[in-house]
Amino acid sequence: MFWIIQSAVSLGILWGIMSLGVYITFRVLNFADLTVDGSFTLGGAVSAVLAARGVNPLLAVLIAMVGGMMAGLTTGLLNTKLRIPGLLASILTQIALYSINLRVMGSPNIPLLRVPTIFTWLGDIGFPTRWISMGVGLVFMAGVIALMYWFFGTEIGSAIRATGDNPHMIRALGVHTDTTIILGLVMGNALVALSGGLIAQQQGYGDIGMGTGAIVIGLAAIIIGEVLFTQRNFMFRLMAVIFGSIVYRIVITLVLRFGLKSTDLKLFTAVLVALALYLPVMRSEYRQFKQRRRKINA
Amino acid sequence: MLKIKQVSKTFYLGTPNEHQALKNIDLTINTGDFVTVIGGNGAGKSTLLNLIAGVLLPDGGQIMLDDQDVTWMPEHKRAALLGRVFQDPMRGTAGDMGIDENLALAARRGKRRGLGWGIAKSEREQYREILGKLDLGLEGRLGAKVKLLSGGQRQALTLMMATLKEPRMLLLDEHTAALDPKTGARVLALTEELISRQQLTTMMITHNMRDAIKYGNRLLMLHEGRIILDIQGEDKRRLHVEDLLHMFEKASGSQLANDRMLLS
Numbered sequence: 001m002f003w004i005i006q007s008a009v010s011l012g013i014l015w016g017i018m019s020l021g022v023y024i025t026f027r028v029l030n031f032a033d034l035t036v037d038g039s040f041t042l043g044g045a046v047s048a049v050l051a052a053r054g055v056n057p058l059l060a061v062l063i064a065m066v067g068g069m070m071a072g073l074t075t076g077l078l079n080t081k082l083r084i085p086g087l088l089a090s091i092l093t094q095i096a097l098y099s100i101n102l103r104v105m106g107s108p109n110i111p112l113l114r115v116p117t118i119f120t121w122l123g124d125i126g127f128p129t130r131w132i133s134m135g136v137g138l139v140f141m142a143g144v145i146a147l148m149y150w151f152f153g154t155e156i157g158s159a160i161r162a163t164g165d166n167p168h169m170i171r172a173l174g175v176h177t178d179t180t181i182i183l184g185l186v187m188g189n190a191l192v193a194l195s196g197g198l199i200a201q202q203q204g205y206g207d208i209g210m211g212t213g214a215i216v217i218g219l220a221a222i223i224i225g226e227v228l229f230t231q232r233n234f235m236f237r238l239m240a241v242i243f244g245s246i247v248y249r250i251v252i253t254l255v256l257r258f259g260l261k262s263t264d265l266k267l268f269t270a271v272l273v274a275l276a277l278y279l280p281v282m283r284s285e286y287r288q289f290k291q292r293r294r295k296i297n298a
Numbered sequence: 299m300l301k302i303k304q305v306s307k308t309f310y311l312g313t314p315n316e317h318q319a320l321k322n323i324d325l326t327i328n329t330g331d332f333v334t335v336i337g338g339n340g341a342g343k344s345t346l347l348n349l350i351a352g353v354l355l356p357d358g359g360q361i362m363l364d365d366q367d368v369t370w371m372p373e374h375k376r377a378a379l380l381g382r383v384f385q386d387p388m389r390g391t392a393g394d395m396g397i398d399e400n401l402a403l404a405a406r407r408g409k410r411r412g413l414g415w416g417i418a419k420s421e422r423e424q425y426r427e428i429l430g431k432l433d434l435g436l437e438g439r440l441g442a443k444v445k446l447l448s449g450g451q452r453q454a455l456t457l458m459m460a461t462l463k464e465p466r467m468l469l470l471d472e473h474t475a476a477l478d479p480k481t482g483a484r485v486l487a488l489t490e491e492l493i494s495r496q497q498l499t500t501m502m503i504t505h506n507m508r509d510a511i512k513y514g515n516r517l518l519m520l521h522e523g524r525i526i527l528d529i530q531g532e533d534k535r536r537l538h539v540e541d542l543l544h545m546f547e548k549a550s551g552s553q554l555a556n557d558r559m560l561l562s
Contacts, residue, residue: 158416174377
């Protein structure tokens with residue numbers, strides 16, 4: 001049982017990096033970005049193809065990130081320059097990426113058998129096998145959180161946060177919101193693709209369907225994190241996203257062990273996210289209900 | 299100095315709803331002038347302000363700010379020259395960010411934003427001092443999120459933000475209309491204090507005739523997209539609400555049937 005949970009935690013950290021990307025677009029920028037399903041797969045595809053061709057696996061993951069940036073840039077340009085609403089713009093990119101991902105991979109699945117990856121590297125230098133995934137996940141997670149914490153404290157980072165908060169205000173203060181929106185989407189999808197690239201190497205294959213539902217999983221992690229861990233400062237909020245991702249993986253692992261069919265998993269996740277999204281509304285409705293009752297009784 | 303030459307603005311051009319909100323406006327505002335603007339709904343007050351701010355672009359004509367032609371300059375570039383406060387207190391500040399962070403964003407208006415810290419330590423001290431002068435009790439809550447503030451506090455903060463880096467011109471769009479009368483009066487008093495301290499060239503839209511008369515050194519009245527009254531200096535100082543109503547009837551040829559303007 002310990003190793004089952006331990007492996008769920010490892011996966012939670014690796015997928016948590018994707019959730020941090022979703023956090024940038026969904027929470028910081030206030031942009032419902034469905035590019036994620038496509039850019040996650042793109043990251044996995046690029047990373048798998050390059051690793052399979054003998055490219056340094058770490059470099060492969062970095063190039064995967066560049067792919068994610070291009071995906072975010074596309075959605076950003078569709079939204080700001082062609083004035084297509086964010087949700088629709090990102091769906092267009094997502095659909096386009098399905099074709100692009102198949103082109104990148106050449107087939108729907110790229111196996112990485114006997115191919116050196118970041119994970120086999122660590123095994124080769126004697127890192128305990130069962131801790132490799134967690135080790136890689138923790139290193140990348142720490143780097144990403146440190147970078148995000150620094151960046152969103154800078155002048156440009158603050159301008160991106162303000163864009164998500166109140167675009168009218170920040171335009172009146174001299175910021176071109178087209179630029180900040182594009183920048184946020186580029187960064188968010190870079191992290192999503194990084195996560196996809198790592199997952200592909202970790203599981204030993206890239207697959208055309210690996211990103212399906214990624215956005216919902218990202219939202220689940222963010223919301224679970226927010227509900228379970230009350231957030232104080234920005235650093236803690238970023239950590240809460242990772243914790244949310246871990247909790248989500250553990251829950252999934254447990255319900256599968258208790259007999260949920262793996263094909264029903266997406267339905268389960270959707271219901272979970274719907275309930276979690278309703279929770280804050282339910283809380284305030286309950287509070288109002290209690291207040292009314294108190295008034296009537298008094 | 300602001301110079302507006304032959305500026306018009308038409309909405310919904312080429313549709314059945316086509317509507318000319320401003321008609322060949324010519325207007326010069328001298329440096330240091332504090333101009334109040336009144337007029338009924340749909341008179342074109344906000345359109346005029348939004349054309350100056352770059353939120354809207356005119357059909358044609360020219361808008362000069364000092365010696366710079368800003369007619370077609372985009373809003374975010376023009377922001378370097380202008381301080382703005384809006385009618386909706388929510389609109390001028392970022393609610394999920396701290397008071398200090400909002401001020402820091404405003405301190406960088408018109409400057410290139412890079413990878414330096416969004417707010418430096420020395421700035422916090424400076425902001426605490428500035429807020430202390432406001433006497434709203436905000437100096438002790440520098441890190442508090444702005445959404446926790448009242449409408450009046452938010453408007454006072456927006457005013458501080460608009461003037462933190464001295465603008466060439468201050469644009470106020472009915473910035474006390476959404477506040478209760480007492481808070482509104484307080485924000486107006488603060489407005490006047492800031493304007494006179496920095497000698498700011500200001501345009502203030504208001505729906506309140508008494509405020510329009512009480513504040514500033516020049517008064518404009520708009521009606522159906524034209525400036526129908528322009529009173530300044532000694533004439534303005536002697537002005538009463540009754541005179542204004544009378545002059546409006548004479549200039550526009552109609553009754554001023556706007557309860558909001560009469561009752562407030």
